[in-house]
Amino acid sequence: DAKTTQPTSMDCAEGRAANLPCNHSTISGNEYVYWYRQIHSQGPQYIIHGLKNNETNEMASLIITEDRKSSTLILPHATLRDTAVYYCIVSFFGNEKLTFGTGTRLTIIP
Amino acid sequence: DAMVIQNPRYQVTQFGKPVTLSCSQTLNHNVMYWYQQKSSQAPKLLFHYYDKDFNNEADTPDNFQSRRPNTSFCFLDIRSPGLGDAAMYLCATSRVRDTQYFGPGTRLTVL
Numbered sequence A: 001d002a003k004t005t006q007p008t009s010m011d012c013a014e015g016r017a018a019n020l021p022c023n024h025s026t027i028s029g030n031e032y033v034y035w036y037r038q039i040h041s042q043g044p045q046y047i048i049h050g051l052k053n054n055e056t057n058e059m060a061s062l063i064i065t066e067d068r069k070s071s072t073l074i075l076p077h078a079t080l081r082d083t084a085v086y087y088c089i090v091s092f093f094g095n096e097k098l099t100f101g102t103g104t105r106l107t108i109i110p
Numbered sequence B: 001d002a003m004v005i006q007n008p009r010y011q012v013t014q015f016g017k018p019v020t021l022s023c024s025q026t027l028n029h030n031v032m033y034w035y036q037q038k039s040s041q042a043p044k045l046l047f048h049y050y051d052k053d054f055n056n057e058a059d060t061p062d063n064f065q066s067r068r069p070n071t072s073f074c075f076l077d078i079r080s081p082g083l084g085d086a087a088m089y090l091c092a093t094s095r096v097r098d099t100q101y102f103g104p105g106t107r108l109t110v111l
Helices: none
Strands: A009-013 A018-023 A031-038 A045-050 A061-064 A070-075 A084-092 A104-109 B004-007 B010-013 B019-025 B031-037 B044-050 B053-056 B064-067 B073-078 B087-094 B106-110
Touching: A009 A018, A018 A031, A018 A084, A018 A104, A031 A061, A045 A061, A045 A070, A070 A084, B004 B087, B010 B019, B019 B031, B019 B087, B019 B106, B031 B073, B044 B064, B073 B087
Parallel strands: A009 A104, B010 B106
Antiparallel strands: A018 A070, A031 A045, A031 A084, A061 A070, A084 A104, B004 B019, B019 B073, B031 B044, B031 B087, B044 B053, B064 B073, B087 B106
């Protein structure tokens, strides 16, 4: 699986959009971008995934660049409950093995 | 609500004393996973079951074993826990080729 690079930490004001970047310059054509988050003392939670088109669901939006070498997870109106570690994972669709990187610790500031 | 349940949430054991962690699911998923997450680190896959098919990761120590007696339950056995095995153990489930749903984890302390 391709390696990902994420900032170690980010802050975002409550109510604002949180934009979390991820670099995956070695991604191959069949690999998807997955995002999970882990709130303190809980198990990771699936957020969203995509291949090359932008995706949106009730939790977030995923913007993937045209060359697919980077992506951004957008939480449109961040709340305090969005404080968590966010993991960007690149993997073949349906690959049983999720290889978690170091993730971004997002702190939402009141 | 359908979910992944892990018991206990906190487990304390003594150095070298075997311990078993349990996971159950009401999602009826084929695949069940065990991850280890040490403090301030990312989760790391230990092994997974595809139905009754066991798949061990190459770097998972022999000290760690697993059992899956039926679709709903999966156990993690640590035969002789060392201090380095203190961690959060996460169970996850999925349908085949689908997203993973994680339980809340069991935090293991080794004295």
